[in-house]
Amino acid sequence: MAEKKISGSDILLRSLIHQGVEVVFGYPGGQIMPVYDRLMDYGDSLRHILARHEQGAIHAAQGYARAKGAPGCVIVTSGPGATNVITGVDDAMVDSTPVVVIAGQVPVSLLGTDAFQETDLIGLTTPITKWSYQIRRPEDIAWAVARAFYIAGTGRPGPVVLDFTKDAQIGLAEYVPAECSFIRSYNPHPVPSEEMIDRAAKMIDESRKPFCVYGQGIVLSGAEKELAAFLEKGNIKAGSTLLGLSALPSDHPNYVGMLGMHGNVTGNILTQECDLLIAVGMRFSDRVTGKLSTYASKARIIHIDIDPTEIGKNIPVELGILSDAKVALSRLTEKITARKSDEWGMEHIMCRAVEQHRVIDPELHSEDAELHPGEVVDAVASATGGNAIVVTDVGQNQMIAARYSKFTSTRSFITSGGLGTMGFGLPAAVGAKIGTPGKTVVLFVGDGGLQMTEQEFGTIKQEGTGVKIVLLNNNWLGNVRMWQELFFKKRYSFTRMVNPDFKMLADAYGIDCMNVETREELKEGIGRMLSDDKPFLLNVHVQENSMVFPMIAPGKSIDEIMLNEKDFFDREK
Amino acid sequence: MDSKDLKLYEITAYTENHVGLLSAIAGIFARRSLNIEKLLVYPSDVPGIHKFKIVTRCEDDKIENVVLQIEKKVDVLKAFYHINNEYSGRESQLVRELVAQREKEENNK
Structure with a gap:
């Protein structure tokens, strides 16, 4: 016998629970009231956090997703409620954070009429989401929610917006739990060929001064252990982007610190001096590379990333491997030859000592x-x-x-x-x-x-x-x-x-x-x-006029490192 | 450089026939200040798959990323580019094979 029909609002909430959602961050308003009315009765299984502004709701969902490793979920109303989440949606897009936003929308019959609190949310968010979809019928809700979480959480994660019309919220339909693990036009699990892995392993074995730069892709694919094993077997030093921080423990012997504009001296200098740069799960942001034409100019470059648009986008690479970081690193670790020697010798120790002496010590033991x-x-x-x-x-x-x-x-x-x-x-x-x-x-x-x-x-x-x-x-x-x-x-x-x-x-x-x-x-x-x-x-x-050093001025090469207002790092000294 | 000095590229994209995809793809061009010289959207000869044909003037080192950005859209199966009028007849066969392969992988799960 068919299950009895329930409201679209119930279908939404049951679909969220079916997806494993435990917490939603949100703010009620006119066009999402049917959902909020039903939400009151789901307190045992769905915790709702009332933010004080929709921007707060989405940033909280982002923080939740990043700390917990599960997609964040946001419910807001139409119009201003929806436009207030846009900063967070764009933030989640560029920082690859899985969030699903459900926004109320005016009834279908009023779409396109400039109805009260109507805004073209799909039009506004299409360029800054992985997927934006308008739900017009209660029959489509379970499917759309399953698809939303699949898209948000797989491949390179990102935000999804569901524009939830009032008709779909109050209409009745049977609830059939939906799953989504396949979309024929979307391939979130690219598998690198054996030949690619072999070529990468050969390049690593041939190099004398390899250096690894990694980003949040390590965290997103859960490749922390695989990264450490790879670095340890190959005796390879590594630096992290801002978003990759904490993927390796700070005291890991192969870790040399942060890269980029305000990064540690060591990571930037090793980038410039290495003969092989292995980039994993990072996107060569301008804050990391500085002047592109001089970036890692002595190195052959291998780039491992799950997003094909990132490979070769900013930096031409000799070998691009389209893959999840965990898969590529574990296969690569098997193939590379273990090495004991560290050709970097004293270079990284010298860089670290200069930064300690010239920047860190004066800051931590200020006479001010x-x-x-x-x-x-x-x-x-x-x-x-x-x-x-x-x-x-x-x-x-x-x-x-x-x-x-x-x-x-x-x-x-x-x-x-x-x-x-x-x-x-x-x-x-x-x-x-x-x-x-x-x-x-x-x-x-x-x-x-x-x-x-x-x-x-x-x-x-x-x-x-x-x-x-x-x-x-x-x-x-x-x-x-x-x-x-x-x-x-x-x-x-x-x-x-x-x-x-x-x-x-x-x-x-x-x-x-x-x-x-x-x-x-x-x-x-x-x-x-x-x-x-x-x-x-x-x-x-704190001191009113303090500065952040080291600093690489915008557009400068990443070995032009300012240690303070007057002095530049000089590796010959 | 004046955009008239740039080469004409023809981009073909094989897609699902979904609401909003045209504006999503158009946005990729507008964001990079690329003008669309010609645009055709129609059912391809692969059943159930639509085809975009877009002609644009673009810098040589930018075209590949534009095509990858199009292909990255969830509803796009495959995108290609070539210098105008050098259209390859093998594309639709490639897409046909891709659809068959993806569906086979799914069924084998």
């Missing part, structure tokens, strides 16, 4: 009475033993957090890389904590970025989410201020912030807070912050 933001991140990393999930906003706070944090396990660094979305940090940290409640989640955020989404304090209050917020407060839009100092003749155009009393703000939301100005207070504050699992705001007044 005011705190350097690096000291703050370093002190938090020591206190957590590198076991926390570190979330950042965008700007100096992000680069300093990336440089000074320590990681012991994967999926421990969550940041907005490709889009550079200020305001990402606070809601992403909320989502990360909700996804991994057993972990300590520390957010590093600036005073500018915090104020972009500070309304999410309300979500923290309502849910009691134990996020540890470290505000690196310099009363400036610090990264822009830094660029104005370096590249715009110190004309500080609209980067000074006159800020509220953040402690009063935290008090208003019932969030414990401590203001920190001295090194003693910092120690006490971190101790207080980490003493329990409650939300906490550590408002740290």
